[in-house]
Amino acid sequence: MSITIAGMTKRFDRTEVLRGIDLSVEAGELLALLGPSGSGKTTLLKIIAGLEWPDAGQLRVEGQDWLQLAARDRRIGFVFQNYALFPHMRVRDNIAFGLSVRPRADRPAKAQIAATVDELMAFLQIDHLADRYPAQLSGGQRQRVALGRALAIQPRVLLLDEPFGALDAAIRRDLRRWLRSVHEATGSTTIFVTHDQEEAFELADRVVVMGDGRIAQIGDADQIHDHPATPFVARFMGATV
Numbered sequence: 407m408s409i410t411i412a413g414m415t416k417r418f419d420r421t422e423v424l425r426g427i428d429l430s431v432e433a434g435e436l437l438a439l440l441g442p443s444g445s446g447k448t449t450l451l452k453i454i455a456g457l458e459w460p461d462a463g464q465l466r467v468e469g470q471d472w473l474q475l476a477a478r479d480r481r482i483g484f485v486f487q488n489y490a491l492f493p494h495m496r497v498r499d500n501i502a503f504g505l506s507v508r509p510r511a512d513r514p515a516k517a518q519i520a521a522t523v524d525e526l527m528a529f530l531q532i533d534h535l536a537d538r539y540p541a542q543l544s545g546g547q548r549q550r551v552a553l554g555r556a557l558a559i560q561p562r563v564l565l566l567d568e569p570f571g572a573l574d575a576a577i578r579r580d581l582r583r584w585l586r587s588v589h590e591a592t593g594s595t596t597i598f599v600t601h602d603q604e605e606a607f608e609l610a611d612r613v614v615v616m617g618d619g620r621i622a623q624i625g626d627a628d629q630i631h632d633h634p635a636t637p638f639v640a641r642f643m644g645a646t647v
């Protein structure tokens with residue numbers, strides 16, 4: 407699904423968090439939103455998900471006006487920073503959640519849901535964890551479950567907020583490779599937020615550098631490293647994170 411954002415602004419009280427965002431994402435693209443803390447990355451992601459509402463601007467997905475669609479009709483897969491798994495549900499029920507809560511007319515039969523969940527757990531290599539609760543999992547395993555839950559609804563767009571933020575370096579590297587292969591297998595348009603340059607450049611087709619509620623530059627690693635568009639980008643790229 408292609409996404410087009412035009413003239414988007416958002417403020418919280420007196421703080422202007424997004425100051426006019428124009429962005430086009432191609433169908434099937436893997437895009438990183440990169441920038442320092444407080445630059446507006448998560449807010450932009452939440453607006454696309456329908457979890458926040460912009461003050462002005464357009465949001466179109468495949469040409470359709472998304473702001474007119476209720477959040478639940480957008481069919482977004484969202485992976486939260488802290489996984490936000492349901493602690494009282496086993497892994498298989500966490501993954502099934504998005505399908506089990508659909509309105510009856512739109513809900514697959516129980517056996518169908520179970521088959522989808524089994525397939526996903528095998529794909530994500532967490533089938534041996536099916537009957538565990540989140541508290542019995544490692545951080546990396548929780549992240550896979552969170553991704554499984556997001557993918558179960560066959561999202562039109564997959565959004566990830568600092569997906570590996572809480573994990574240690576070796577697991578992050580592992581999961582990066584793995585997210586890339588999940589992306590190649592599913593082909594869904596994917597946007598992830600990070601403040602980690604290495605992660606952004608290694609994973610994404612294009613990187614959107616955000617600063618202070620604006621897009622400072624969009625490009626691949628070479629373009630942004632070799633030709634930073636503004637002093638802010640040059641400083642940010644030179645900064646050790």
Ligand code: ADP
Nearest residue numbers: 418421423441442443444445446447448449450
């Ligand atoms: P990033 O993801 O780049 O760290 P955010 O989008 O989370 O940035 O936040 C941008 C700014 O908006 C920050 O100054 C943050 O404090 C503020 N902000 C985010 N959400 C809210 C909210 N619900 N209410 C008030 N201020 C908020």
